[in-house]
Amino acid sequence: MFFYFDNSAIKHIFRVSASLDSMVIGEPQIVCQFKDSFQKAKQLKTARHILTRLFDKALSVSKKIRTSTGISKRAVSISYAAVELAKKIFGDLSDKNVLLIGAGEMAELAAKHLHDLGVKHIFVANRTFEKAVELADRFSGTPIKFEKFPEFLPEMDIVITSTGARKPIITKESFKSVMKKRKGEPVFIFDISVPRNVSEDVNQLEDVYLYNIDDLKGVVDRNLEERKLEATRAEYIIDEEVRKFEKWLAQIEVSPVISKVRHFADEIKNYQLEKLFNQMPYLNEKERENIELAVNAIINKLLHRPTVYIKDKASSQNAKEYIKVFEEMFSPKWETRRKQTKTYKN
Secondary structure, three states, rough: OOOOOOHHHHHHHHHHOOOOOOOOOOOHHHHHHHHHHHHHHOOOOOHHHHHHHHHHHHHHHHHHHHOOOOOOOOOHHHHHHHHHHHHHOOOOOOOOOEEEOOOOHHHHHHHHHHHHHOOOOEEEEEEEEEHHHHHHHOOOEEEEEEEHHHHHHOOOOOOEOOOOOOOOOEEEEHHHHHHHHHHHOEEEEEEEEOOOOOOOOHHHHEEEEEEEEEHHHHHHHHHHHHHHHHHHHHHHHHHHHHHHHHHHHHHHHHHHHOOOOOOOHHHHHHHHHHHHHOOOOOOHHHHHHHHHHHHHHHHHHHHHHHHHHHHHHOOOOOOHHHHHHHHHHHHHHHHHHHHHHHHHOO
16 A cells, blocks of 8 residues: 655546556556546546546546656557557558467467458467457457468468477478578568477578577567666656646636625626615616626736736645635724724714
């Protein structure tokens, strides 16, 4: 358990929504979870005026950080790094044939990233065919039986292996015939398995480009360092937004005092207008309305400057003193004292 108060609580919420507080900085799923939690809180009426404003602001801060920094632009998972590298190599992946060998968590993440990029031809091979069917169905792909995958290799532009095999399932010798059938068309293999599923010497074949988990881990590590640098920029944004929210909170606290002053002014206005209209009964409805509009405009102009002043001072160190003076200046007790003095003189 941990507890935060005041501006520390505001900062914590902003950092969570921007995924600066996550194990993986910039993780995009965090903001989705944050939105879902916020929606549930609103439905259950546990987030009202101040909390609603706070969480709305947290979401806007998160969006600002994602768009103005590179905190979520670089791949930080092995599967995502493989897909991002494939995208850099080919550009548009939508018309490429991709074979996933394995249907575990890594393969599932790769399939999701590929599907999000618009890849139309995803093939899935797995020792347990039912799992291949399940994963392929989720991403509009095609399941194939594990023992049949070598027959599909000549048609594949990208191969991603992620199985628990103890020995290589793709060797240099077996892949020679594949490349003959491809007739010079390059193929990119991403071996994200431990231990490796593809013999390292496969990379010696012409037009074959093999990347293993160590290559991809290097990409991920560099990207994580880049995200950490971007996170420093994000912290500056959060500090500024925390100050803005603190100022709004301080102004909320002074709002009841401003309302009291407005109410006091309205009482004086109504009393004086009633007195005036009694003395001038010949005024028609339009004339009375124009007089009231003019008086309202005068009151608003007179109160505007002190209202802005006290709102600005509400976030200062001596806020309570300023508010106390402001409240006393417009207190009805001065009207009572004036009447008492007049009575005494009479």
